[in-house]
Amino acid sequence: FLVFLLLCLTFGAVNASAAFEADANFNVSYEQDAENIIITAYFSDIRVKDGIISVEYDIEYDHTALELVSVKHQIPQKWESLISEENVENFSSQVDSGVYHWGYAVISLGEGAKNDKELGFVAEFKPLKESVSEIKINYSDLRGEVLENGATKEFVHMSANSAKISY
Secondary structure, eight states: OHHHHHHHHHHHHHHHHHHHSOSSEEEEEEEEOSSOEEEEEEEEOOOSTTOEEEEEEEEEEOTTTEEEEEEEEEOOHHHHHHHHTTSEEEOOEEEETTEEEEEEEEOSTTOOBOSTTSSEEEEEEEESSSSOOEEEEEEEEEEEEEEETTEEEEEEEOOOOOEEEEO
């Protein structure tokens, strides 16, 4: 019994520390002005050497309590020209009532997002009624790449966090 207890404590500590050391931190904050709720989200502390090459998150909200007014994407400046060349794909869209999918993928070699605050979004919601509600920003997938001698050595499935905002 004592050995079993020690094993449980050991595995619990490993899981807790693994969750703490994500490959990228997803920072989320919000403010509420007189009319709307504004959520700002971005990545920082990206630990994969050559950066984030694809991101997928779902923003879930109660569509009877909130109207999604806008989502402005923050992408690395170098991705702007790559979009017109079709080397960056924007997969973001309203997929269902109450679900907005935020997704990007860069195809060009060595163009991953590496710097704090260069990949994220600002979402604005209009409350439709006075009630307690929440907005969930759920991690779906995050990928990075590691280059060696100018070629992709490996694609990395990255860990990151989700967020929940109650207002």
